[in-house]
Amino acid sequence: MEQESLRRKLLGASLILVFALLGVPALAGEGKGYTSPKPGTVRIWDANNKYTMKHYDMRAWQDRANWSQVPHGKTDYLFRGDSVLEGENFWISLHSSPHDSVFLYAKIDPEATPGRHNELYRVFDTPTGLRNYGGGSQVCRILKNTPEEICVQSESITYERGGFKTTVITRYRLLGGKPWAEIQPVSQADEQGMHGESRFVLAPEANEDGSDFLDDSLRRPGDYVCRVPDRAKMLLDLIMDDDTIWLLTCGKAPEATKLNWPGSRFYAENAPGGWHAGWSRIGEADCDRVWTAPFSLLADKPAYIGVLRIGYWHYQRAGQSVQKDQPNTLNWRIAYERQIVGSPFPPGGSWRPLYPGMWRLVASIDGRYYTVTIIVTAAQTASTSLTFDSPATGNLEYVLFYLYDRTEETPENIWTPVDIYRQAVQRSQR
Structure with missing residues (x-):
């Protein structure tokens, strides 16, 4: 895998130099800019620029006039800039910043403007108990590219921590007309999280009697770990400042699966001083503790993140x-x-x-x-x-x-x- 990654990087750099000498755009096509999609289709975009700075907004959106769509059917494409995946009602930005994991954004208007960020944490659980996060994306490889389905494999930016060289590799699969992304673990991908920043952890039907499991961050101390019951099929992350539900779900782990810390398939940590995502703006004083990021332990199985916005x-x-x-x-x-x-x-x-x-x-x-x-x-x-x-x-x-x-x-x-x-x-x- 490392040799293949290096080969692609060297090839990409060489082609950029050749194209530059010839005076034509490198790798990225004509850069005709963003256009509205046909209903029920998904697309892959090359932003033609790498956004390496720390950011939370979809920084590439301001330069969308320079984007290039990767033609449907083409999979041997080499990206000049960041890869941007367009789903039914959301975006995934496979950006080049090492400071944060890749981002998901809901589309908030008919022009497809991206809204508040949802950081899609990908985590390698090391044998010594460290949780090494994968930041940004250094290599993207297209596996499928049709109007009905796209799948892109992304390698996080390599670094070393605690004696473990870390490159978390995951695949992002989007289907036409579907409001969710499928995230498949490939290498060093043990956990999938999302930057929920909500007051509540909500797992429908997760209690033994079929009632909902609910945990309120304001009823728990800071740094408390919410361990969701094993019956849970999904977590609903309720985002106050964008009237959105981020839905995190996955299949049952095989019975022999050993769950690492904290010992439950779904969990979240209570963060004192975390960004309240609007929960302090409801006339009930400050929401000074939030579940900053719900996680699912992958157990070599895909996770799915759904986007439900306005009125749900x-x-x-x-x-x-x-x-x-x-x-x-x-x-x-x-x-x-x-x-x-x-x-x-x-x-x-x-x-x-x-x-x-x-x-x-x-x-x-x-x-x-x-x-x-x-x-x-x-x-x-x-x-x-x-x-x-x-x-x-x-x-x-x-x-x-x-x-x-x-x-x-x-x-x-x-x-x-x-x-x-x-x-x-x-x-x-x-």
């Missing part, structure tokens, strides 16, 4: 006294204090579920969590309130409400977390 979830402080099995009404209000691009909900205004389907309500009552399934019909999507029978008696502190699965009324173009799990994970296991 809601948080609301309640402060209501409730009685078990008695109806209780919530009048929905927006919590976040700034306007979100693409959202129909103004700050301080009312909220409503945008999509009919099977929703789940997680209610915090006297510090305990209860899960209630709510079927939202097409007619009920106009309602800015919800009445439900309380699962317990006590003080209803807050609720989380999110779209989980589809019903017959859910539009075909709306993806749910269960849709992603069925099509990404379950199909791959057949």
Whole structure:
């Protein structure tokens, strides 16, 4: 692998020099710039520039007029600049900065503008217990390139730490019309994480009784490790400042798999002073501790990260006294204090579920969590309130409400977390 990587680098450098002497663009084609995609297609772009500085925004986007699309069908392509992968509703930037892992961005408007970053941590668990992160991307190799499917193998920038030379290699597979990326481990790839920065760790149906597992960073001390139950199929990362769900899922690990620290397939660490991602802007004082990055242990199996943006979830402080099995009404209000691009909900205004389907309500009552399934019909999507029978008696502190699965009324173009799990994970296991 190292010899092949070196060969490609030397060949690329030689061709750049030859093209420069001839006075033509090196390797990258004509650089005609970004154009809107045909619906349901995926594409590979050459940014024609390497972005080696530390950055969180999609730095290549400002130079998109200079991008070159790698023609569909071409796999023997040598990148002049950074590789950029375009999915249905998101981007993956395989940038050249050693300071951070590669980034995923949701598209936030019809022009495909990238929104807030999601750092796709890739980690090598060394035999001595170190967690060596793979930063940036030094070599990208195209494995498949059709309008329906692209797959690019990326090598992180090589470095040495703790006596271990580290080059984490993963593959990024995107499918036309699908709102998720498949991340396949190749070499030194033991964990897949994402820079969630959320107040909550939410794993639907993960408790033994089928209720949702929920952990609130403000109820845990700094540096606490949340170990998600083994029943978990996915984690939903609720991003307040972009009204987004980042969905992290994977198949079951083989029974003989030995899980390294912390001993659970999914986990997250509570970070004191971490970036709050909007959770301090909901009128409830500072959110000074967040789950900065949920992780999945790969166990030689792919992980999948889904992107669900605008209207898929809601948080609301309640402060209501409730009685078990008695109806209780919530009048929905927006919590976040700034306007979100693409959202129909103004700050301080009312909220409503945008999509009919099977929703789940997680209610915090006297510090305990209860899960209630709510079927939202097409007619009920106009309602800015919800009445439900309380699962317990006590003080209803807050609720989380999110779209989980589809019903017959859910539009075909709306993806749910269960849709992603069925099509990404379950199909791959057949």
